[in-house]
Amino acid sequence: MPPRLILLLDEALDSTKETCIRKGDIAKKGEKLFLYKESTCYVTAPTSGTITSIAPFTGDFGENATYLVLEKDGKDEPADGISDFADVPDLAAADGALRTLPGAPPLELLAAPDSKINKIVISGMDSDLMSTTRQYLASKCMDDIKDGIERIKNMTGITDVFMAIPEKMSQLSAFQGMNTIKLTQDYIGTLPQMIMKNHMGIAPAAGTSCEDLGVCFMSIEAVLSLTRAYKEKAPVFDKIITVIGKDGGIKRVSAVIGTPIHRILTQLGLETREMDRIIIGGPLEGFSAYTLYHPVQPDMDTIILQDCEDIPGVSDYPCINCGKCVRICPAGVPVNLLVRYLEANLYQEAVDSFDLDACIDCGLCSYVCTARIPIFQYIRLGKHEQLMLEAEMETEAENA
Template identity: 40%
Template sequence: MLKRSFLGWSKPRIKNLTIGDIHRPPETIAVPETVTLLIEKPDVSTGPPLVQPGEAVQSGQKLVLFEQADTYATAPVTGQVTRVTTRAGDFGKNYVEICIAAEDADQADEAWAAACSDGPTLETLTGYLANVPGKPGLEALQNPEKPIHKIVVNGSDADLLVATRQYQVKNQADDIHHGIGILKEATGIDDIVICLTQDVVQNIGHLGAEPVGVNNEYPGTLPLMIMKDSLDMEVPAGDACEDLGVFFISAEAVASIGRAFTQKAIPTEKTITVVDKAGAVRLYKTTIGTPLTAVFAAVGVELQEGDRIISGGPMTGAAVYTDEFPIMPDTDAIIVQGGADIPLMSDYPCINCGDCIPICPARIQVNMLVRFLEAGQYQDAADLYDLFSCVECGLCTFVCPAKIPIFQYIKLAKYELARLESAEAANE
């Protein structure tokens, strides 16, 4: 809910959803007939993927796709691979798409049970658990150029209308506690904290990590804001938390790691928040790889022409172009907007109302930045108007009365500058 100040120039306040706002436990969506996995294609890949149609797979089985890359998929069901193809994604990404027809009789792959019995190591975690619900991203801890000394378990949800991580903290506390112990043992890092919003922190027992309260007003739960407001560590413009030796991992990913060891099976069930066209917010449990068509059929959403599907929250999520798009390991929310409710973007020029300035948590002069972005002058936007200080909260787009897609311009500008930089580095 947006609350504007009567005093004019101070920030409007937008409060995140809290788990207490959701009154029904999550329903489980049945395993679909076919699951779809999307795996980002590494640049080093040559030739066709090693997994091919006809191959039988078991739940939790590691599917190595390319000989020269660490990337792999994880089968969320037992069944047979029916299709392997490539797909273009946004911002220059390419994906391998693997479809698996699920069988009724589920059979867990035994490789993980054998691997985890030797105890937790970072290599074991990255080698088997890269695609568990919450997507741990632990590969970042293996970068010798950016040694990590602090792990932040994020139990707060990064966008509005999302309660997925808060649900995990309230209902999977034992798994999280166990997962934190495993992380400490595997990484040797004892400095682990868990970020919790105030209404979740009540009635939660000890989770094995120091609790840190976070501001539940958007964008207080974004990692860069948590760093500044709750951990007293300001990340310099253009840097990431890892540059300061801090690694963020979601509470759901930690719960998945804990459960993988207690159950000796790789978790494949993802918790998601679904917001329907009427704005009702519900939690569901669904198998990774479930296409959105199956999710919508189960939850009673009927799509009509002109409706929009957003993967992620309303401020930072991305529109998806097909209802065949699958639930990914890091899909925390799906939002469906009715065609009539979609706020239209425009190519009207900035009217210099100034609304984007007080709301920007990075204190950027967005009204000036946007002029350079609209003109495609990305380097000037970075040099003169703090493009890289942007924490990508989307608030400027939200308040802009001219409906300028500022947030999308910012992401495009950062992508283009990164692409130019790597092209120049390759030419040197």
Template identity: 25%
Template sequence: MASRLSFKGGVHPLKRIHHGKYLAENRAIEKCSVPGEVIIPLSQHIGAPSKPVVSPGDKVDMGQMIAEPGGFVSVPCFSSVSGTVKEIVPRPHISGKPEMAIVIENDFEDRLCKDIKSKGPLENLSPQDIVGIIKNAGIVGMGGAAFPTHVKLSPPPDKKIDTLIINGAECEPYLTADHRVMLEYPGDVVRGTKAVMKILGVSRAYIAIEDNKRNAIAAIDEAAKEEDIDVVSLKVKYPQGAEKQLIYAITNREVPSGKLPMDVGAVVVNAGTARQIALAIEKGMPLYERVITVTGSVNTPSNLLVRLGTPISHVIAQVGGLSGNIDKVIAGGPMMGITQFDLDAPVIKGTSGILALDIGMTRPGEDSPCIRCGKCVGVCPMGLLPYLISANAEKNNFEAAEKANALDCIECGCCSYICPANRHLVQGIRLAKSEILKERKRAGN
């Protein structure tokens, strides 16, 4: 086993805010109760929204496809309960903007869709068969990115892939869902890894885990001992789980500006996604439930198996409710998660956690002018000048922000986290990125 690989830049959040993983890391995965109504948004992934194939009044089974892909970069959606379609209307969404959703009234019978059955042994499936199973199961990156997995696993023929990395870093403070999945279902993660190896035609793969999850490293190591899979231990540093940083830590290859992992022969798949691939092949199970961490200022921090479409408010009630003087509730982790303003928004495919932070856990203080300390530059894992991009964004000078490589920003939040002047750097950079992309679209590039 290689030990404590790492990358340039980054931060150690545990030095300033408590890393918080201790709250839920020893809590075994439990099933969350199922609400009387689930809200299944048509946009749960990057790409075109799914298109409904059911109408109000239709009876549906659990695991039944209720929306088909809206394009190549898209996936189907499934009912997470048995019941009746109530309406198809805009509903709150974790993005902060209401999105069209299929609302289903639960009959609590949990009738499983009859189409759900094993696809047979991996040896009998071709790479194309496996990609088709992944696509039909609606699988997306479950670490939070929610990019359709069948697209990621279909690189163009001129991109030769020689390295598969299964990402078990889970570097975001507080989150422990991947940790528990690797610890409790190591065989699933390893068999999912083998399926992806077969698709990509690679003869060796890495499962990369941060060194603060030693029991998961041991469990995966044991499950993978007969396989051509290396389990590697990564230094505990944020954002160790970002794709480009992970590839560098393990292979020493740098993904150039504007390029993708496949341009350096690598594909990165989240550990939870790898498990979901095994479930899709072996049980025929589509993605209609997932493991999430519910933690922070809640009464019983937990790792829960949650049916997609369950409102955040229901999940929080399941863990005994909020505790303390709550400042905010976040979908995801504290560094990259999205603050929630409506707790009726449902858990979706890319939701890795729900984090409640009380006033004592969030950062106090107003932002103030930049003091040119350079700390943001030192921690940026992409080698950018965050203060400069952000200053240009503030002046609406998006051309200058583009020249400063704003589009390379992975929005990890390290710069904002470290800034002694409390500058909201990521917000400015995000704005610059969106304006640059809009301008490129206008210009037809």
């Protein structure tokens, strides 16, 4: 475990309010740290130590978060009531303690009083290319998986639990008796919306998420972490990560949540140069980190290093209507027309006439674009702007 951990809190730092945690506070292992009194989101301290810094963190689209730096004191002192959750295995207790387990179990979603979830898909296959984290876990620890699935069924009362695994997996027989969904190795087939459409007979509706349709996707690592947490009666913090170097060499490491990624890279002897790219998540759907101090997150399955010379450029060419995006789009979006509207900031038209809301975020349109337009970026921006617009209209309607 590194001497210094960085914990990300998904809440913006507000200078007008007094924070709960302050610089110099002592945190104990397993202690939940809230930013403000009324906060609902928390991080769990993986070890005991002192908070040495609280600072704002900016993500994609100016999304604000806060990071805490935890200086380890080496005592690993457990917090009071760290194992309370294990006494009564119910959803609320689990949500109260285990939300930040490796694999990021969607406990908040399941525990929500108005939850419409009636099916759970446990995904034993990585959704993006290159990553092997989930496939690796699916092939190990079979008993723990079964145990975890039983526990989830008991906790949630949902009996429709599916297990999505690669169809070519060697230990396929071990999953006998479970509801399995066998996936081919192609990228599109592993996307949640496509699993729903192809294997569960649920037609995704444009503008609604899988959760709205009652399907909750959960990574296999989340299941395993839950099992381990209940066995050990304490939260666990070891995350399995696939690290892919510039040469394409794949390594799998286990790291404590909060570890700055430069520690992992140094350990593996991977070096970075100026202007390289650090990709977190997969090559098609991930994001790029701007610092090597980016911490390991509960849902971070992959780190990819891309050499600065291997980075494909984007251009400011207009769409030349070659039609490759339309051919490849799994959602049937008229990308060639959509991108013209997005470039002109006409987001409402993009939703109304050109199916922006049907996009399932696979990123393939940008991957094949002959004109090298950053289409996926336009699409994400368009969706983001559209959400903001809708939220604005709602507040206006409320105020009126």
